[in-house]
Amino acid sequence: MEPCLTESSEEGCYVALTHKHLHAQDIMDRVRSPQAGAIVLFAGTTRDNFAGKQVKELQYSAYIPMALKTMLSICTDIRVRHGLKSIAMMHRLGTVPIGEESILIAVSAPHRQAAWRAGEEALENCKKHVEVWKREEFEGEEGVWRANRDGLPGQKTTGKDEEI
Amino acid sequence: MGAIPKPPQGQFNVLYFASANSFTSKEYDTLPAPLPIGKLFDALEEKHSGIKDKILSSCLVTVNLNYVDVPNDNSEDASESSVVIQAGDEVAIIPPVSSG
Numbered sequence: 035m036e037p038c039l040t041e042s043s044e045e046g047c048y049v050a051l052t053h054k055h056l057h058a059q060d061i062m063d064r065v066r067s068p069q070a071g072a073i074v075l076f077a078g079t080t081r082d083n084f085a086g087k088q089v090k091e092l093q094y095s096a097y098i099p100m101a102l103k104t105m106l107s108i109c110t111d112i113r114v115r116h117g118l119k120s121i122a123m124m125h126r127l128g129t130v131p132i133g134e135e136s137i138l139i140a141v142s143a144p145h146r147q148a149a150w151r152a153g154e155e156a157l158e159n160c161k162k163h164v165e166v167w168k169r170e171e172f173e174g175e176e177g178v179w180r181a182n183r184d185g186l187p188g189q190k191t192t193g194k195d196e197e198i
Numbered sequence: 199m200g201a202i203p204k205p206p207q208g209q210f211n212v213l214y215f216a217s218a219n220s221f222t223s224k225e226y227d228t229l230p231a232p233l234p235i236g237k238l239f240d241a242l243e244e245k246h247s248g249i250k251d252k253i254l255s256s257c258l259v260t261v262n263l264n265y266v267d268v269p270n271d272n273s274e275d276a277s278e279s280s281v282v283i284q285a286g287d288e289v290a291i292i293p294p295v296s297s298g
Contacts, residue, residue, distance in 0.1 A: 078298050094297075097215055097290055100263050101297075125297060137298050157298065166297035167216035179217045181256075181294035 042102040046113050048122040049105035051096055051166075056126050056135040065120035070142035074153040078137040080130050084180075090171045094127045094136060097165040101125070108159045116152035118143045123156060125166055136168075202226050210283055212242065213290040221253050222246050231285040235259070236269045238283065242291075258292040265292075 041050035109121045119142045143149040161182045171177040243250040266281045
């Protein structure tokens with residue numbers, strides 16, 4: 035049985051992977067600070083279609099120790115470069131029904147401009163590098179592993195006759 | 199992915215995720231060490247015919263949670279500069295990621 039929550043942290047940075055629901059209030063409280071004038075929160079939610087095809091649900095899997103390491107490295111880098119007070123990133127794993135949060139990122143900074151920029155950069159870096167994979171399950175046909183880098187249809191899960 | 203057992207003495211595990219996991223229908227394989235990193239894809243092709251072109255060509259590789267370069271088959275100096283996988287190492291095949 036996999037653990038429900040795995041996490042990692044260092045000064046001003048918190049990252050976690052969980053099979054449970056994500057809660058915006060919890061992650062905002064993790065970055066809250068009297069020295070911050072802004073908290074920016076991003077919530078990624080699961081969409082019901084890909085290129086017009088109806089998606090039933092999404093399945094997320096991860097190389098857990100590697101994903102935590104990459105998330106923490108993204109967060110520590112962004113915290114320093116944007117002068118953040120704090121940054122937190124949580125990704126959900128397992129089955130995520132349509133319309134629910136699959137990722138939350140919260141950043142706090144003395145001023146809003148840095149918080150906006152850092153929040154966006156954290157998400158883009160996460161989507162590019164974090165070792166988490168999403169499989170879209172469709173009604174009436176087999177699922178596909180999505181790849182963020184191209185936005186094109188992913189590989190069929192059998193891998194035998196897919197188009198890349 | 200469940201807990202992966204430690205490899206037997208003199209061997210190492212290769213972990214499969216996402217499309218690599220679907221293609222092999224396995225979470226991992228165990229291979230004999232030492233193995234130069236440049237020979238890894240051929241060793242996996244022997245176990246899973248077609249994996250090199252269909253899956254591995256678009257994947258990255260980690261050894262003990264660090265990304266490593268996988269030299270081309272025919273690069274001359276590959277053996278001198280590149281990693282040699284040792285017994286007990288944790289190798290992983292990393293398909294294009296899709297977090298978020």
